[in-house]
Amino acid sequence: MRIATWNVNSVRARMGVLLPWLAEQRPEVVCLQETKCEDERFPREPLEELGYQIATFGQRTYNGVAILSRIGLEDAARGFDGDGGEARMLSAVVGGEVMLVNLYAINGQAVGLPRFYDKLAWLGHLAQHVRERFPVTEKVVLCGDFNVTFDDRDVYDPVLWRERILCSTPEREALGLVVACGLKDALREFRSEPGIYTWWDFRTFGFRKGRGLRIDHFLMSPPALSACTGVEVDLAPRGGPKPSDHAPVIASFG
DNA sequence: ATGGCCAATTTTATTGGA
Numbered sequence: 001m002r003i004a005t006w007n008v009n010s011v012r013a014r015m016g017v018l019l020p021w022l023a024e025q026r027p028e029v030v031c032l033q034e035t036k037c038e039d040e041r042f043p044r045e046p047l048e049e050l051g052y053q054i055a056t057f058g059q060r061t062y063n064g065v066a067i068l069s070r071i072g073l074e075d076a077a078r079g080f081d082g083d084g085g086e087a088r089m090l091s092a093v094v095g096g097e098v099m100l101v102n103l104y105a106i107n108g109q110a111v112g113l114p115r116f117y118d119k120l121a122w123l124g125h126l127a128q129h130v131r132e133r134f135p136v137t138e139k140v141v142l143c144g145d146f147n148v149t150f151d152d153r154d155v156y157d158p159v160l161w162r163e164r165i166l167c168s169t170p171e172r173e174a175l176g177l178v179v180a181c182g183l184k185d186a187l188r189e190f191r192s193e194p195g196i197y198t199w200w201d202f203r204t205f206g207f208r209k210g211r212g213l214r215i216d217h218f219l220m221s222p223p224a225l226s227a228c229t230g231v232e233v234d235l236a237p238r239g240g241p242k243p244s245d246h247a248p249v250i251a252s253f254g
Numbered sequence: 255a256t257g258g259c260c261a262a263t264t265t266t267a268t269t270g271g272a
Contacts, residue, residue, distance in 0.1 A: 009271080010261055034271085036262070061262055062270075107272055147272070166272060201272070202259035215272080245260080245272080 001071065001095060001253045003029040005143040005216055007104070007199075007246035011035040011066065014244055015043055021237050022050050027250060028071045029094045031102035033145045035064030042066065059087040065102045065144070071095040082125030084118065089126070091133075098224065099134050103144035111168050119147070123174035127181055136182035136221035143218045145199075145246065148175040150185055153194035154214035156206075166213055183219040186251060187231040198233055199246045207238055218251045227253045 004027040008014040011032060022030065030052070035042065039056045047054055047068055055076040058064035064087050067073060076092040083089060091101040103126070108119035123146075134140045148171045152158035161167040179185065187196065197212025206212055218231055229252045238247040 013261060034261095107270080109270080109272085145272095199272070203272095204258065213272080 001029075002027040002250050003031070003094075003098075003100065003141060003143065003218075003253070004248050004250045005031040005033070005102070005145075005218065006248035007033040007145040007216060007244060009034050009244040009246065010037075011064075012037055012041070012043060014242070015046065017237055017240065017242055017244070019046055019050070021248070022047070022052075022068075025234070025250070028069065029100065030068040031100070031143050032066040032068070033064070033102070033104035035066050036061060037064060055090060055092055057087045057090040063087045063104055065090040065104050067092050067094070067100065067102050069094045080125060080129035082128070083122060088122075097139055099138055099140045101130070101134065101140070101142040101144075103142060103146065105145060105147040107147050108165050108171070110165050111163065111170075116165065120170055120174045123148075123171075124177055127177040130178060130181045130183075134181075134221075137223065138221065139224040139227065140183070140221035141218060141224050141251070142178070142183060142220075143216075143249070143251070145216050146175060147215050148172060149213055149215055150175070150188070150217075153192075154197070156195075156197065156211040156213070161213075166215055179219060183221055184225055186218040186220045186225060186228055187214075187249075189225060189228070190230050196233060197247075198249055200238065202245050207243075216246055216249050218249065220251075224253075229254045
């Protein structure tokens with residue numbers, strides 16, 4: 001069983017890339033972020049034709065998350081106390097036992113701006129919600145675009161990015177509050193080397209130059225991690241035509 | 255050293271992304 005997470009940067013603009021990728025990879029479960037459309041405008045039909053049940057939590061222009069599942073989709077729940085009402089979190093039970101939380105964290109714009117403090121607060125409220133609703137004695141999987149790097153291994157030029165947005169100490173500490181619920185950065189259970197990235201800037205032709213950041217993550221409870229056999233980034237769609245600026249990340253379970 | 259692109263809407267500019 002595999003769960004994929006992918007910030008698609010508009011689901012409607014990305015269907016030409018998303019549909020062939022799903023047909024080829026056939027992940028059982030998919031978490032999408034930045035769908036950027038209201039639920040009524042979500043392109044359900046072509047995804048349902050691939051066998052997916054769908055839960056959406058969208059809004060116009062910005063944000064938006066969706067869960068696709070071919071192995072059952074129950075108890076969908078949107079948002080949490082303190083999230084500011086933005087469409088950035090959708091949870092559900094998939095496969096009858098995995099408590100899945102799909103997240104699109106606030107970007108923050110730049111260290112010190114109002115949105116930066118919104119981001120820190122959002123991550124803090126998320127941690128509180130996870131503590132209240134997702135017992136880590138169960139199989140709990142948080143995934144999505146956290147918009148934070150864990151450490152310098154996740155940054156192509158740590159000196160350039162030192163204390164800048166996505167890499168600052170307060171952001172890493174706020175992400176640490178979520179991890180402290182009893183979760184682990186699953187990719188690092190399997191891979192310790194630097195240079196594994198999930199996002200590359202369009203503006204700097206970052207992908208071509210190998211200049212990326214790892215900001216899309218899987219955080220797992222001990223029972224989920226025990227079943228997990230690997231976490232991989234699929235670079236292929238990032239290098240193809242009409243890419244999102246993020247690559248999909250896939251967690252496999254035995 | 256700097257800037258570059260992309261998507262949606264407010265659409266031939268602006269905003270936000272990260």
